[in-house]
Amino acid sequence: MFIQQIRNATIIVHYAGKKFLIDPLLADKGLYPPFLAGIREDIRNPIIDLPMSVDDIIKDIDAVILTHLHLDHYDDIAKEMLPKGIKVFVQNEQDAIQVKNDGFEQVETLAEDTIFEGIQLIKTQGEHGRGEELLERMGQVCGVVFKHANExxxxxxxxxxxxxxxxxxxxxxxxxxxxxxxxxNVWNDMGSLIMGKEDVYEVHKAAPNANIIAVHMEAVNHWTLSRKELKRFGEEKRFSSRLFIPEDGESYTF
Structure with missing residues (x-):
């Protein structure tokens, strides 16, 4: 298994001989307006450059997984640059309709037991924030578990x-x-949208033997947790040996 951090939630995963692109945000720095989230609203998104060219990112991709369709996970450049015949996995039929309308021809909704080239892909649940109002605003999201006998x-x-x-x-x-x-990342005064350092620690306590890779950091205007702060927290809580915080472009083999 090879995992490469690209930028934000965009990662490349080599798994059981196949190459997956997850949640592509492929725009140049500053192409999109800031999120109206009460922080850094004078800075356009993405706030940093890609670490490599789009052509290099999408080269030889076997499938794309979209955990949801927010702009910072599936943007206009991804819609334009990805081959329309590539396999795309989405979380539900509503997202499938939208992605098909974007011109993609092989769109499949993830299930509890989706099989792609011998790899089991399992849709997982998630909550994009806390509180009924924020969850309604953010909409449905998912994660995915990869399983294979050799991985x-x-x-x-x-x-x-x-x-x-x-x-x-x-x-x-x-x-x-x-x-x-x-x-x-936060939304106005409504609280966190994704995991902060205490959330990461809870995941470690739930899976103390797992290696954790922290992504979606310092790339769009409404982030509040830096890599440096999370690294320091991991050291304080004594789980830094299990916590990986990649710079953009950095990769790991497991």
């Missing part, structure tokens, strides 16, 4: 905070590698 189990949690649903997914699948969106 470690991988859990990509997606845009979710820590709650009992994440605990259930960990209990059900016992993942050895966990990717968390961990920038503690």
């Amino acid at each position: 470690k189990t991988l859990y990509i949690a997606g845009d979710t905070v820590w709650y009992d649903g994440v605990q259930k997914e960990i209990d059900s699948h016992n993942p050895e590698i966990i990717v968390l969106n961990a920038g503690d």
Whole structure:
């Protein structure tokens, strides 16, 4: 298994001989307006450049997984640059209709037992914030678990905070590698949209033997948790040996 952080929630996963692109945000720095979230609203998104060219990112991709369709996970450049015949997995039929309308020809809704080229892809639950009003605004999201006889189990949690649903997914699948969106991004005064440092620590306590990769950091204007702060927190809580916080472009092999 090879996992490369690209930018924000965008990662590349090589798994059982196949190459997956997760949640592509492929625009140049500053192409989109800031999110109206009460922080850094004078800075356009993405707030940093890609670490490599779009052509290099999408080269030889076998499938794309979209955990949901917010702009910072599926943007206009991804719609334009990805081959329209590529396999695209989405969370539900509503998202499938939209992605098909964008011109993609092979769109499939993830299920509890989706099989792609011998790889089991399992849709997982998530909550994109806390509180009924915020969850309604943010809409449905998902994560995905990868399983194959020749690979470690991988859990990509997606845009979710820590709650009992994440605990259930960990209990059900016992993942050895966990990717968390961990920038503690916020929406106005309504609170966190994704995991902060305490959420990451809860995941570690639930899966103490798993390696955790923290992504979705310092890339769009409404982040509040830096890589440096999360690293320091991991050291304070004594789980830094299990916590990986990649710079954009950095990769790991497990």
